[in-house]
Amino acid sequence: MEQINNIKVVPCTSSNYLRPFRVHYNQVSRYSLIARYHLVSVLIFNTTSHCFILVKQFRPAVYMSEWERSKPKPLQPAEEESLEAAPAEPKVPEEDKAGETSKVTSSHQPPASAGVTYELCAGLVDKPNLSLEEIARQEVLEECGYDVPVAKLRKITSYRSGVGVTGSKQTMFYAEVSEENRVGEGGGKPQEGELIEVVKVPLHEAMTFAFDESIPKTMGVIFSFIWFHSNMSPKYKISTNV
């Protein structure tokens, strides 16, 4: 997770995951947005250890947002050439020497940890032949290593995320797992660029974790912890320090 380096920024007009659009309507209005897949996310509670299972991952978008905030002028990708950043590490490996002559100096570049966030296990709805529950089940297995029967997934609710940019519909599930469901280490698919660390948050620390702003996290984590508090007690006890 801390070995993110050799960061280059280049313009992007399209990718498999994002397609930038501009929409014009009512003659005068125009709006820039991104087409993106819908999403599923899963609040996982381990009933053996009484811990929530989250994922921690390096998010390039968060990292770039932090990097940009630390610079006086917004980062603009060059049209003809990429901006090349020096590695964040003080010791520059031989093969990275080219980075030292780049336009963006390493003093501007935050450490990789600036892009790491805590999130619910989640994934894109990119398999039309699978139900939302089946996609959620696959994500729990791939990212967190638990094999949960589809029937044990309970829908919490659905909502719109990124209404200003992607407009994706996100469906959130709740899954109770036990150590018996654990069949692997999780970690995502490294071959697809996923670098995921599985993290346990003990139930009695959950609300403090949720509202600790020094821990970068998504709204999904905060909401689902408070949802658990409202819905799963008195089945489970949880600190009410909100």
Add this chain to the structure above:
Amino acid sequence: MEQINNIKVVPCTSSNYLRPFRVHYNQVSRYSLIARYHLVSVLIFNTTSHCFILVKQFRPAVYMSEWERSKPKPLQPAEEESLEAAPAEPKVPEEDKAGETSKVTSSHQPPASAGVTYELCAGLVDKPNLSLEEIARQEVLEECGYDVPVAKLRKITSYRSGVGVTGSKQTMFYAEVSEENRVGEGGGKPQEGELIEVVKVPLHEAMTFAFDESIPKTMGVIFSFIWFHSNMSPKYKISTNV
């Protein structure tokens, strides 16, 4: 709100609000993302009418997401020419006749209401000389018509939104207002393309509203209502139908 028509889709490589990037790191990984401003949002509670004040607006990103979902093939902006959509209304005004010959037939195009979502009052952090509280205050005034002293804004928490795409930091506030703070109609800035309707949700209906999936809304609405329930009772009573 229902008069959104003449929708055209064109490619977008950059705008004042979104800048598509591709980030390469660790030689093998690459990631597409969008640079975007940070955000503030405000849960507004009117202590005179015991209602939450939300905004309802047409979101092109949500609309396009719905439109795309209703089509067998993903919507791709043409490189040389825009896709032009026929207006959704059965009666086509004279000046819109060109739309009838477009590639996208009106049978595919959902009504404008498919893009309307309920949200917290919110705005971009795009004024470097103003504090988050001052920007939040301006948004409450512009969008909802209430003049709230900065000192009355209470921070709920902050979190990352759109971690896969924008990585924006979002800070959420709570503001209690009364009818005495009401100085205008709100509605946003129509000259900047904002078409905002101010909506009241009575306190006793809030939790039913939050979890009614037929009402399109953001996670911010659901979370802030459940936060209010956990934190503002017993000061105010709220239905616990979650």
